[in-house]
Amino acid sequence: MVCVVLAAPCLLLAKAAQSPSEVIEKFNGALLEAMKKGQELGYEGRYKLLQPVIMNTFAFPYMASVCAGRYWKTFDEKQRSRMLDTYIDWTIATYAGRFNDYSGEKFEMGKVETGQGIVTVVSRLIHGNDVTEFDYRLRNLGGTWRIVDIQVSGVSQLALTRAQFVSVIKDKGYDGLLVMLKDKIRRFSRGEEG
Amino acid sequence: MKKMKNFYAIIVACVIVLLPVFVHAEVSQPGQTEETETTKSLSAGEEAVSGEPAEEGVGEEVVPLDPLESWNRVIFVFNDRVYFWVMKPLAKGYNAVFPEPVRVSVQNFFHNIATPIRFVNCLLQLKFESAGIELARFGLNSTAGFGGFFDVAKNNLKLQSQEKDLGLTLGHYGVGTGPYIIWPFLGPSTLRDTVGLVGDGFLSPLNYVTPWEDAFALDATQYFNYASLHIGEYEELKESSIEPYVALRDAYLQHRQSRLKK
Numbered sequence: 001m002v003c004v005v006l007a008a009p010c011l012l013l014a015k016a017a018q019s020p021s022e023v024i025e026k027f028n029g030a031l032l033e034a035m036k037k038g039q040e041l042g043y044e045g046r047y048k049l050l051q052p053v054i055m056n057t058f059a060f061p062y063m064a065s066v067c068a069g070r071y072w073k074t075f076d077e078k079q080r081s082r083m084l085d086t087y088i089d090w091t092i093a094t095y096a097g098r099f100n101d102y103s104g105e106k107f108e109m110g111k112v113e114t115g116q117g118i119v120t121v122v123s124r125l126i127h128g129n130d131v132t133e134f135d136y137r138l139r140n141l142g143g144t145w146r147i148v149d150i151q152v153s154g155v156s157q158l159a160l161t162r163a164q165f166v167s168v169i170k171d172k173g174y175d176g177l178l179v180m181l182k183d184k185i186r187r188f189s190r191g192e193e194g
Numbered sequence: 195m196k197k198m199k200n201f202y203a204i205i206v207a208c209v210i211v212l213l214p215v216f217v218h219a220e221v222s223q224p225g226q227t228e229e230t231e232t233t234k235s236l237s238a239g240e241e242a243v244s245g246e247p248a249e250e251g252v253g254e255e256v257v258p259l260d261p262l263e264s265w266n267r268v269i270f271v272f273n274d275r276v277y278f279w280v281m282k283p284l285a286k287g288y289n290a291v292f293p294e295p296v297r298v299s300v301q302n303f304f305h306n307i308a309t310p311i312r313f314v315n316c317l318l319q320l321k322f323e324s325a326g327i328e329l330a331r332f333g334l335n336s337t338a339g340f341g342g343f344f345d346v347a348k349n350n351l352k353l354q355s356q357e358k359d360l361g362l363t364l365g366h367y368g369v370g371t372g373p374y375i376i377w378p379f380l381g382p383s384t385l386r387d388t389v390g391l392v393g394d395g396f397l398s399p400l401n402y403v404t405p406w407e408d409a410f411a412l413d414a415t416q417y418f419n420y421a422s423l424h425i426g427e428y429e430e431l432k433e434s435s436i437e438p439y440v441a442l443r444d445a446y447l448q449h450r451q452s453r454l455k456k
Contacts, residue, residue: 153449154452
């Protein structure tokens with residue numbers, strides 16, 4: 001009992017001290033598992049498998065606020081909360097919907113660069129001769145490293161999402177954005193996407 | 195040659211006709227910044243989380259210069275239909291006949307032939323080392339790579355292709371992107387990249403092949419071969435986006451900007 005009490009802070013510290021590379025390795029591992037068990041688990045199974053890992057890997061509050069762009073400050077607390085929940089759901093649904101099959105893919109870790117409070121971890125998805133390089137950008141938020149953006153071929157996924165969200169909010173309003181996100185989630189769950 | 199002239203005539207005519215519209219549109223955009231040629235908005239990072247710096251790499255929220263959006267959206271839908279109804283089925287058939295290694299070799303061949311475009315643009319950007327790499331790659335791939343079908347320079351000597359074109363050269367010397375344009379069949383571009391495409395065309399040996407039927411056959415082969423190796427990429431973009439038109443536009447502009455920085 002004494003050992004458990006004494007060891008607890010150490011275990012917590014160890015968890016908090018997970019390096020950026022370890023965060024990405026764990027994330028890659030979850031994606032690979034979802035792919036390998038893709039057909040067996042189905043969409044719901046993949047969603048449940050990925051949800052806890054993704055929740056502990058991405059800086060969702062920060063990312064959601066960036067994605068809403070100039071409109072974020074016009075939202076009240078309730079709207080921000082609803083948008084954050086839907087944004088998280090959409091992100092997990094997208095991964096669960098798309099990482100659904102395995103045909104020999106593997107992940108490889110690349111270099112790690114640090115600058116201006118951001119750590120960039122390069123990871124490669126290898127499928128035969130195809131190599132897709134992901135630049136994961138992480139920040140230390142409250143003692144844990146979390147992904148704030150992913151760049152592929154020089155394209156920031158966060159900026160890409162922000163461009164879409166801002167465009168939709170401008171044309172269809174806040175409710176329009178949520179409707180579109182929920183429609184996308186529904187399509188993933190029905191297997192119409194992915 | 196005649197085909198090439200016709201193609202350029204159409205492109206040049208379009209640019210000349212539309213240029214006043216673009217210039218007017220550029221002038222009329224409020225708050226436009228010279229650096230990105232887009233209308234600057236607020237810093238997303240700053241406004242989103244009080245005290246948080248704007249995310250490095252994400253940068254400020256910008257509104258792309260897209261005065262032709264209504265027209266571009268029509269062409270976007272047209273290209274979408276062409277891809278799903280014509281290109282993809284044809285490319286799948288092509289895939290069934292030619293295995294991937296063959297298609298990769300064909301792509302290597304066309305990429306090797308296009309060396310003058312990259313070489314000249316490296317020189318125009320005063321990047322002499324890059325120009326030397328392109329020259330070395332051409333020499334190696336044309337000989338040891340059996341006419342360019344095998345990229346021995348990359349695979350054996352790690353000599354990466356220096357992806358330079360006239361659009362990037364113009365950007366290198368401070369020419370702005372100009373408005374975003376989607377061309378039928380050709381896809382997303384900007385005024386600057388369209389001008390670059392026309393200029394690069396004069397450096398492409400394929401555009402000097404005669405008779406025109408042979409040139410057309412080569413162009414078609416290159417087109418389908420490229421498509422056959424990239425089936426699924428457009429679908430991925432559509433699946434992961436809620437506004438595919440905006441996603442494609444932003445991805446294109448970001449990608450070109452990142453290449454300009456290299």
